[in-house]
Each structure stands twice: as C-alpha cells, then as structure tokens.
Amino acid sequence: MQKLPITLYRTAQVRELDRIAIQDRGISGFELMSRAGYEVFQCFRNKWPNTRSVAVFCGTGNNAGDGYIVAKLALEAGLKVSVYALANPENSKGDALTAYQNYSEAKGVIIPFQGDELIDEDVIVDALLGTGLDRPVTGLYAVAVQVINQAPAHVVAVDSPSGLNADTGNVLGCAVKANCTVTFIALKQGLFTGQAADYCGEISYASLAVPISVLQEVAASAVRVVKMPLPRRDRCSHKGHYGHVLVVGGDLGYSGAARLAGEAALRVGAGLVSIATRIEHAGLMNLGRPELMCHGVENAKQLVGLLEKASVIVIGPGLGQSDWAKELFTATIKAQKLLIIDADGLNLLARLPVKNSDWILTPHPGEAARLLSCSTAEIQQDRFASVSAIQAKYDGIAILKGAGTLIASENDCAVSTTGNPGMASGGMGDVLAGVIAGLLAQGLSLKNAAQQGVYHHGLAADLAAEKDGERGLLASDLMPYLRRIV
Incomplete structure (x- = not known):
C-alpha cells in the first residue's frame, strides 16, 4: 500500500x-x-x-x-x-x-x-x-x-x-x-x-x-497521526518510573468500564494502576487481573489519599451521574493532576463547563454535542470545526471519536485513521481512556499521549480484527495486541 x-x-x-x-x-x-x-x-x-x-x-x-x-x-x-x-x-x-x-x-x-x-x-x-x-x-x-x-x-x-x-x-x-x-x-x-x-x-x-x-x-490544516516509537526503558528502572494511574468510576452495575480502563493502562506500560470504585465492586474487580489495586470509595474524603498518590487520573468510565458520581467528579477535577475525562465524566463536565490546560477530553459525537450544547448532527456536519470548538471552550486536548478520530490542541489538529467497524461495541472508549492514561503516565506530553493513544488503540483493534474478524470484536480482545504494539 x-x-x-x-x-x-x-x-x-x-x-x-x-x-x-x-x-x-x-x-x-x-x-x-x-x-x-x-x-x-x-x-x-x-x-x-x-x-x-x-x-x-x-x-x-x-x-x-x-x-x-x-x-x-x-x-x-x-x-x-x-x-x-x-x-x-x-x-x-x-x-x-x-x-x-x-x-x-x-x-x-x-x-x-x-x-x-x-x-x-x-x-x-x-x-x-x-x-x-x-x-x-x-x-x-x-x-x-x-x-x-x-x-x-x-x-x-x-x-x-x-x-x-x-x-x-x-x-x-x-x-x-x-x-x-x-x-x-x-x-x-x-x-x-x-x-x-x-x-x-x-x-x-x-x-x-x-x-x-x-x-x-x-x-x-491538519496532520495524519503516524506511529511514534516509545522511549526505551533503562535496565535499572522500576515501577515508580512509569507513573501511577488512578481510574475513578464503576458505579453499581458498571464495574467493567473501570476495569477495562485500568487494564488498558497497565497493558501499555503504566507502572501502577489503582481503581476507586463502589465498595460493592472493590473486592471483586481484580479477581481476573490481580495487578489492579481496587479501593472502595463512598465519598470525596475517602478519595483524597488516592488522588494524592496518582500521577494521572482517568474519571468517567462507568461513573454514572448519581450524587456519588458528582461528588467524586468535583473532588477529582480540583486535584490539579493530569486528567483524562471520559464517558459520564464528560456529561458532568457539560453541566458546569470549566477550562483546564492539563486534561484530555475523549467524547464520542453524542457527548461532544452535550459539551457544545448542540445536536449530534451538528457535530458531525463538520467534525474538524466541532473538535476545535470543544478545545477552545474547555482547553487542554480534545478528542472527537469516530471513523477518522480527531485530536485537537490549541494550535493544531490531527486525524488518526486506524480502527475498524468492529469497534462499535461497549467498552472500547474505556480502553482508549486507559491507553491514553498509561502513555501519559510514562511521560508523553498531553498531545502525544492523546494522538498515540488513539493510534495505538485503533491499531490494536485492526490487528485483532485481522486475526478473527471485525464482527464480535470485544474491547478486552485488544489487550494482548496493545502489549504487542508498545
């Protein structure tokens, strides 16, 4: 080709x-x-x-x-x-x-x-x-x-x-x-x-x-994202050198989203991953992936210690929009840490828009419409204009997911062409949030973590589909390919 x-x-x-x-x-x-x-x-x-x-x-x-x-x-x-x-x-x-x-x-x-x-x-x-x-x-x-x-x-x-x-x-x-x-x-x-x-x-x-x-x-006007080699690791390095990702989410009935984000961060190389979730989930969430450190958190006060230890925070996967979710969301965005906001975190952000130069927003078109108070059709009418408008309104890095995912920073816009229709299934966005967080934790800039995260995520899906087909592709199927790519 x-x-x-x-x-x-x-x-x-x-x-x-x-x-x-x-x-x-x-x-x-x-x-x-x-x-x-x-x-x-x-x-x-x-x-x-x-x-x-x-x-x-x-x-x-x-x-x-x-x-x-x-x-x-x-x-x-x-x-x-x-x-x-x-x-x-x-x-x-x-x-x-x-x-x-x-x-x-x-x-x-x-x-x-x-x-x-x-x-x-x-x-x-x-x-x-x-x-x-x-x-x-x-x-x-x-x-x-x-x-x-x-x-x-x-x-x-x-x-x-x-x-x-x-x-x-x-x-x-x-x-x-x-x-x-x-x-x-x-x-x-x-x-x-x-x-x-x-x-x-x-x-x-x-x-x-x-x-x-x-x-x-x-x-x-824009650039295509191409794969950037990740830095080689020193032989004497340890887990502390590769960041500590905290995933905040997993309300009752939605524990899988936080679990997927956490494992994805590990699979691309994060040193440590903690998950703050409902008490009902904490003892079960890491049964299949014991490397995840899962904590039951019922209020913002219980979250403080985890926020302090984290170098990168993902908030939104499975978070919901309950009073519990709102309390944790408010505490998290005040933490002054590198943030990835996804899923219901974006819906909560849309209700009280603020700016932050140290976060990455990852909406699909529906969430993007809520962030800009318009319709999904208007978002799709000009995706380049839409992602730039989100970035201008909220600062940081804005991602607009979909076929040809767009990544906008203050000064430029990029498009990634990896990925396939098999990704139209639940949990894919949670994996993307974890991938970006894992790369950010290892020292990539916000822009590079966002661009490379989107590229690697889509490439992993392409490799998985190449082996077993697109239809029936699961978000968790990407994990071994993410590890291979990085």
Missing part, C-alpha cells in the same frame, strides 16, 4: 497550491490536468489489469477535464470507452475544453446522460463534481450518482468522490461510493474522517510532480 503524506489541507488551500504551481512555478494548468488524468488511468490499470471497458462520467469544470484525459488514454490503450456527459462539453472552458476537444478528435464516444442508461463497463471513472462542491447534489447529478452506485463495475473517483465534502467528510445529499480515490497535489482533510471511510475506498495520492516547496508555502 502507498505511503501517504502526513499533511492535510482544506480544498481552498489546495486551490491556492494549484495557483502557485501554475503562476509562480510555470507549470501549465493543462499539464497538471494531463498528469492527473494519467494517474487515474494508471490507478485502475494497475488495480484491475483485466479491464476491457471504461465508463467515464463527466460534469463540467476541471474535474470533467481530468475525466476526458482519462477517456483519451483509455481509448489509446485499446479499451472500449464511453463518456457520459451531464452537461454539453462544448460549453466547457479553458483546459477542460481542450481536454474534451482532444478526446473528441480521437473519435471518442460521448453520450448525453439521460438517467436510464444500463452501465455494464468494467470500470467507472467518477469525474462529475470533484472537490469544489458546497451544496447538496440534486437533479440529474443525483441520478448519475445513483446509477454509478448501482452498477457492478469498479469505481475510481477523480480527486474526491462526487457528493462528498472534501473539507468535512460529510455527504452532501448523496455521494459516489468509490473503490479507489485518486487525489491530487495535496491530501484533502475531509477524505479521512466522518462518512468518507464509506465512500473513498482506498486513497491514492498523486503529487502531479508539484515541487514540495509549493506545499511548504501554505500551512497545512
């Missing part, structure tokens, strides 16, 4: 990079278009070498121009090519018009799209809309998207699947579901979060030979 760049950009930024390449570096627009078409052609030839026929769906503008380049290359390679045009190509302008004329002069077939065509070609090239879309797909374009998605062919999207917002990863009404997306010049941030995972397929990157110096002229 291709190694992708780390930096991500918004579509407006990529347009600026395109302008710099053309105006300041002297690369003609048609040359960039020709290179883009060639990359798409090579992509499907390499992925599906037995391809004999190609259907290219063209809209207007430069995305359609890329499509006409692909069509001409396929024609020259001896493939059967059909171009379905949703607009009169004679009305195209600039480089797109030139690309159309070149295809037409090569005696290429152009079929005005009516909406009732039966598509039986081997490969479909989606060159309908590209990255410039900012409103819902309607009319004949929506019909074309439906036709493409219903066809049995392999689908390759040009720059971005039509109908997908390349800034947010949100579907605008409807979108093409591609097997592969070839994106140009720079990676678009929306291809890596939100609904994009269900529409982009495998993402392939083509720089179009634009010099790296061009990309350096525009600051990236």
Whole structure:
C-alpha cells in the first residue's frame, strides 16, 4: 500500500497550491490536468489489469477535464470507452475544453446522460463534481450518482468522490461510493474522517510532480497521526518510573468500564494502576487481573489519599451521574493532576463547563454535542470545526471519536485513521481512556499521549480484527495486541 503524506489541507488551500504551481512555478494548468488524468488511468490499470471497458462520467469544470484525459488514454490503450456527459462539453472552458476537444478528435464516444442508461463497463471513472462542491447534489447529478452506485463495475473517483465534502467528510445529499480515490497535489482533510471511510475506498495520492516547496508555502490544516516509537526503558528502572494511574468510576452495575480502563493502562506500560470504585465492586474487580489495586470509595474524603498518590487520573468510565458520581467528579477535577475525562465524566463536565490546560477530553459525537450544547448532527456536519470548538471552550486536548478520530490542541489538529467497524461495541472508549492514561503516565506530553493513544488503540483493534474478524470484536480482545504494539 502507498505511503501517504502526513499533511492535510482544506480544498481552498489546495486551490491556492494549484495557483502557485501554475503562476509562480510555470507549470501549465493543462499539464497538471494531463498528469492527473494519467494517474487515474494508471490507478485502475494497475488495480484491475483485466479491464476491457471504461465508463467515464463527466460534469463540467476541471474535474470533467481530468475525466476526458482519462477517456483519451483509455481509448489509446485499446479499451472500449464511453463518456457520459451531464452537461454539453462544448460549453466547457479553458483546459477542460481542450481536454474534451482532444478526446473528441480521437473519435471518442460521448453520450448525453439521460438517467436510464444500463452501465455494464468494467470500470467507472467518477469525474462529475470533484472537490469544489458546497451544496447538496440534486437533479440529474443525483441520478448519475445513483446509477454509478448501482452498477457492478469498479469505481475510481477523480480527486474526491462526487457528493462528498472534501473539507468535512460529510455527504452532501448523496455521494459516489468509490473503490479507489485518486487525489491530487495535496491530501484533502475531509477524505479521512466522518462518512468518507464509506465512500473513498482506498486513497491514492498523486503529487502531479508539484515541487514540495509549493506545499511548504501554505500551512497545512491538519496532520495524519503516524506511529511514534516509545522511549526505551533503562535496565535499572522500576515501577515508580512509569507513573501511577488512578481510574475513578464503576458505579453499581458498571464495574467493567473501570476495569477495562485500568487494564488498558497497565497493558501499555503504566507502572501502577489503582481503581476507586463502589465498595460493592472493590473486592471483586481484580479477581481476573490481580495487578489492579481496587479501593472502595463512598465519598470525596475517602478519595483524597488516592488522588494524592496518582500521577494521572482517568474519571468517567462507568461513573454514572448519581450524587456519588458528582461528588467524586468535583473532588477529582480540583486535584490539579493530569486528567483524562471520559464517558459520564464528560456529561458532568457539560453541566458546569470549566477550562483546564492539563486534561484530555475523549467524547464520542453524542457527548461532544452535550459539551457544545448542540445536536449530534451538528457535530458531525463538520467534525474538524466541532473538535476545535470543544478545545477552545474547555482547553487542554480534545478528542472527537469516530471513523477518522480527531485530536485537537490549541494550535493544531490531527486525524488518526486506524480502527475498524468492529469497534462499535461497549467498552472500547474505556480502553482508549486507559491507553491514553498509561502513555501519559510514562511521560508523553498531553498531545502525544492523546494522538498515540488513539493510534495505538485503533491499531490494536485492526490487528485483532485481522486475526478473527471485525464482527464480535470485544474491547478486552485488544489487550494482548496493545502489549504487542508498545
């Protein structure tokens, strides 16, 4: 699989990079278009070498121009090519018009799209809309998207699947579901979060030979998280060197959440882990994992000694929202220790918002909505904006979980693409909170612990799913893989 760049950009930024390449570096627009078409052609030839026929769906503008380049290359390679045009190509302008004329002069077939065509070609090239879309797909374009998605062919999207917002990863009404997306010049941030995972397929990157110096002229909007090696341990080190994590949670009936967080912290290398929980659970919680030090705590006064000993605190897993939970929560956030707030800890925080530069918040979209007093749909509308808003309101590091989990600090945003649908089961968030706490306890910064915690957590799930499949994956299944990864 291709190694992708780390930096991500918004579509407006990529347009600026395109302008710099053309105006300041002297690369003609048609040359960039020709290179883009060639990359798409090579992509499907390499992925599906037995391809004999190609259907290219063209809209207007430069995305359609890329499509006409692909069509001409396929024609020259001896493939059967059909171009379905949703607009009169004679009305195209600039480089797109030139690309159309070149295809037409090569005696290429152009079929005005009516909406009732039966598509039986081997490969479909989606060159309908590209990255410039900012409103819902309607009319004949929506019909074309439906036709493409219903066809049995392999689908390759040009720059971005039509109908997908390349800034947010949100579907605008409807979108093409591609097997592969070839994106140009720079990676678009929306291809890596939100609904994009269900529409982009495998993402392939083509720089179009634009010099790296061009990309350096525009600051990236986000970065992809990559695995960072953890520091080697001294031979003479001991448990005291690797931090003491305290997990506060596990109200009646919810002991498993705190137990999962505690073991996860141990599995990634924390020196010590204590759990403050209900008295009813304390004597039972560590039966299967005796390394956990479990304490029955019924009020804030009984929690004080544990808070003092801890170097990192996780509050929220199985905490609930009872009077007991509220009392422990209030005492914990006043402790002036490094904090990870998860689950019901976030729900309690939403009721009385305060700022703290020394905590990491780990909401899923529903919890994020409560933190920002809005709807879950509004959170998902622009996940990048949402996670940045949480960070601005509460300070510290904010994580927005989901496909393409986002991690925001005061000055930047990162996206992690590890993980799979098998993680849609209870307890996964508790494990993540424990992983982050364990890394933080070992000396990683808040930002690095959050980014690497999310990455390692998803990678462990990927390795577990690779062995036994996604469906039926349990949070506790991640434990041996977490240990292997670190």
